[in-house]
Amino acid sequence: MLVLDDVAVRFGGTDALDGIGATVSAGESVALIGPNGAGKSTLLRAILGLVPLARGSIEVLGRPPQEARRSVAYVPQAESLDPEFPVSVAQVVLMGRYRSIGWIRRPGRADRDAAAAALHRVGLSDRADDRFGTLSGGQRQRVLIARAVAQASRLLLLDEPFNGVDAVTQKLLLEVLGELRADGAAVVISTHDLTVAHLACSEACLLNRHQIAYGPVADTLSPPLLQQAYGARALVLAGDEAVVVTPS
Amino acid sequence: MIDQLLVEPFRSPYMQRALIEAVLLGVFGGVLGVYVVLRRLAFISEALTHTVFPGIAVAFLLDASLYLGAFAAGALSAVLLTVLTLNRRVNDDAALAVLLTTFFSVGVVVVSRSTSFTADLTALLFGRILAISTGDIIQTAITMLVVLVVLALMHKELILRAFAPESARAMGYRTDVMDLALNLLITLFVVAAVKAVGTVLVIALVITPAATAQLLGRSIRSMMAISVVVGVLSGWIGLVLSYRASVDHDLRLASGATIVLIMTVLFVVAFAARKLLDLRRTRVGAG
Amino acid sequence: MDWLTEPFGSDLMQRALLEAVLAGALCGAVGVHVVLRRLSFFTMALTHATFPGVVIAALLGVSLFFGTAAFGVVVVLAVVVLSRRRGLDSSTATGVVLAGGFALGVVLISSQQGFTRDVTAFLVGSILTVEPGDVVVTAGATVVVIGLLVVLHKELVLAAFDPAAFEALGYPVVVLDIVLLLAIEITVVTSIPAMGTILAVALIVAPASAARLWTERVGTAMGLASGIGAACGVIGLWVSHRFDVAAGASIALVAAGAFALAWLTTPAIGLLHRLRRGATSDAPLSSEGQPVA
Numbered sequence: 021m022l023v024l025d026d027v028a029v030r031f032g033g034t035d036a037l038d039g040i041g042a043t044v045s046a047g048e049s050v051a052l053i054g055p056n057g058a059g060k061s062t063l064l065r066a067i068l069g070l071v072p073l074a075r076g077s078i079e080v081l082g083r084p085p086q087e088a089r090r091s092v093a094y095v096p097q098a099e100s101l102d103p104e105f106p107v108s109v110a111q112v113v114l115m116g117r118y119r120s121i122g123w124i125r126r127p128g129r130a131d132r133d134a135a136a137a138a139l140h141r142v143g144l145s146d147r148a149d150d151r152f153g154t155l156s157g158g159q160r161q162r163v164l165i166a167r168a169v170a171q172a173s174r175l176l177l178l179d180e181p182f183n184g185v186d187a188v189t190q191k192l193l194l195e196v197l198g199e200l201r202a203d204g205a206a207v208v209i210s211t212h213d214l215t216v217a218h219l220a221c222s223e224a225c226l227l228n229r230h231q232i233a234y235g236p237v238a239d240t241l242s243p244p245l246l247q248q249a250y251g252a253r254a255l256v257l258a259g260d261e262a263v264v265v266t267p268s
Numbered sequence: 269m270i271d272q273l274l275v276e277p278f279r280s281p282y283m284q285r286a287l288i289e290a291v292l293l294g295v296f297g298g299v300l301g302v303y304v305v306l307r308r309l310a311f312i313s314e315a316l317t318h319t320v321f322p323g324i325a326v327a328f329l330l331d332a333s334l335y336l337g338a339f340a341a342g343a344l345s346a347v348l349l350t351v352l353t354l355n356r357r358v359n360d361d362a363a364l365a366v367l368l369t370t371f372f373s374v375g376v377v378v379v380s381r382s383t384s385f386t387a388d389l390t391a392l393l394f395g396r397i398l399a400i401s402t403g404d405i406i407q408t409a410i411t412m413l414v415v416l417v418v419l420a421l422m423h424k425e426l427i428l429r430a431f432a433p434e435s436a437r438a439m440g441y442r443t444d445v446m447d448l449a450l451n452l453l454i455t456l457f458v459v460a461a462v463k464a465v466g467t468v469l470v471i472a473l474v475i476t477p478a479a480t481a482q483l484l485g486r487s488i489r490s491m492m493a494i495s496v497v498v499g500v501l502s503g504w505i506g507l508v509l510s511y512r513a514s515v516d517h518d519l520r521l522a523s524g525a526t527i528v529l530i531m532t533v534l535f536v537v538a539f540a541a542r543k544l545l546d547l548r549r550t551r552v553g554a555g
Numbered sequence: 556m557d558w559l560t561e562p563f564g565s566d567l568m569q570r571a572l573l574e575a576v577l578a579g580a581l582c583g584a585v586g587v588h589v590v591l592r593r594l595s596f597f598t599m600a601l602t603h604a605t606f607p608g609v610v611i612a613a614l615l616g617v618s619l620f621f622g623t624a625a626f627g628v629v630v631v632l633a634v635v636v637l638s639r640r641r642g643l644d645s646s647t648a649t650g651v652v653l654a655g656g657f658a659l660g661v662v663l664i665s666s667q668q669g670f671t672r673d674v675t676a677f678l679v680g681s682i683l684t685v686e687p688g689d690v691v692v693t694a695g696a697t698v699v700v701i702g703l704l705v706v707l708h709k710e711l712v713l714a715a716f717d718p719a720a721f722e723a724l725g726y727p728v729v730v731l732d733i734v735l736l737l738a739i740e741i742t743v744v745t746s747i748p749a750m751g752t753i754l755a756v757a758l759i760v761a762p763a764s765a766a767r768l769w770t771e772r773v774g775t776a777m778g779l780a781s782g783i784g785a786a787c788g789v790i791g792l793w794v795s796h797r798f799d800v801a802a803g804a805s806i807a808l809v810a811a812g813a814f815a816l817a818w819l820t821t822p823a824i825g826l827l828h829r830l831r832r833g834a835t836s837d838a839p840l841s842s843e844g845q846p847v848a
Binding site: 305308313314318360361364370376379381468469471483520522525526528531539543 | 589593595657662679753757801808
């Protein structure tokens, strides 16, 4: 699904990312873990083919990233969207179908049905006609996930999907992501929440400008490695088990 | 050479007055512009330049003081703008455009009732720096002094507000009052400058030197220095250029607009220089 | 009814009326996208900075429409290039382009004798002197631009709402942006002869803002804004004739009136509604318990 081989990205002469290597197969879910400014968003943009690579290669669904873009579902942070924008919830979900509908043509019956089914899956069918901005933060995030579901993509990229969401939404999102993986989709989640990484992901990529570790979640998010990524801000409590990462 | 650039153009008293006014406005706009650019208030400033117009138009028809008319309309619109931009539900940018055109339309309607419509309108829109009187210079100087003193007193708060609005609010500052104060200071500048360069071009005196400084400066202090130098230099070069064109080539160039054009040229040069510097640094860093 | 129809008796007024309706409809539809993308200031810059195009066209004796259109492309490119620089805010870049372009126009014009009358017409519009040719150009532009907006509707809405996802989906972002900016440019250039540089913005932004307050659907807003724009054209023209004031300015004031009306009457946003509900803190709450801003 997704192969990263020794990827490096440079901005204006400094390394933004270096030595990233990973292979994500169908049904797997990878957490990108690292402090603010570690390059998580840059890595997501690199997978979308939106930043040039200084070294290495990326293969998405067997193709170069630029060509694969229309088949990848990208879920931005809900706060990045204008709450006053005049679009309904149903319209936002339908946007996931735009690439398969194509230019000029209008959405058909099948597209509307797919969008309605996706919205049902995140439990917001009753809000279909409301304006997107009238929903709570967690509900907005659910709508954006529904949009990704409607896109029926085999690779999902999520940017901090659990930031500031309520417990109900978190549980629901974890369920939906689990179902998508069971259907054979691969998921990449950037997050700084270690609990979420444990709950939602099978693998983890620990990074801070360069890759510190990649592998199964339990092995990767070990206290010594976390301390390497977060430096003094990772506090190891009571032996090996509990790790607290203080906010930057 | 020096005689042609420095002495000869400024023999006549009207050119001397124009030079003094241009230098004053260069310093005034240069300093104020830094705050405006840091706060990203270019559009608000543009709106304020147009909203003083009906005040000028009415004062002109009633033969009252233009200065007073402009300030009354400007202050009213500064208050309205502050209120409108506090209300997040109406898109700021659209609200500003509506307010700007509304005030301006009122001005045009008022002027269109007058018999000498065209001549009056052009004078108001384009300004006449060569017709500046000693009284105008004194008004500009006093206004500038007042505004600069207020800016100096509010300096650290204005910078905090520009850099971290949330922190400023959290620290208990009344950011709405600060916004209104800055908008009123911009209004004062517009009122002082409008007679020299006209409604439409006042914006350049505030934005362009400060934008040039933003490209080149590394600190607020260096930005201010660059901004003032660009403002004053453009005023002088613009006046000399329009004088020489008229004397040597019999080509009449509007002085106010020439000054603005010089500012724009300096900005473009700074932009290109910055771009080259960045390119070279990237190449050195990558190599 | 005579006092109502009398102003539109002459050929001249009928032509002006047609021009006002067409320009109003065009500006209204495009305006919705201008408002959604917060491009009002950019539009303003476009109207001012195309000024040199008019002067050059008049000096060379070619069509004003062509002159402004050509110069408008330069302005679009200048703003795009300048705002792409990190550390230079796009509104600052817009301001610099606006003033610089306008100054160039003023300098050019000041070097010519006896040009003042044309300048005034350009600045505040002169709808009463539109030629049949102008009306045809406006009609053509209206059909082309509105057609373009309808055909690209869903992509334009997605790009405005969620630019990050739009880019991630592999759409040609820059191409679509340029198409929209050119549509705005065509609109500005077509409405300048009628409305003038400074007031064309009013007819683009005010009806669209009013429509946006009244409806939550982009498509509906475009239809509504077109209608409001056309109505503003008719009413403004009538007011102008009746009270003998400048036509462009009357149309702009009527458009501002429409916006004020929308602002006062909109459910949940309007002033009347808020007054009726009283000054209690009744803003809807988000899940985090913060009032939704």
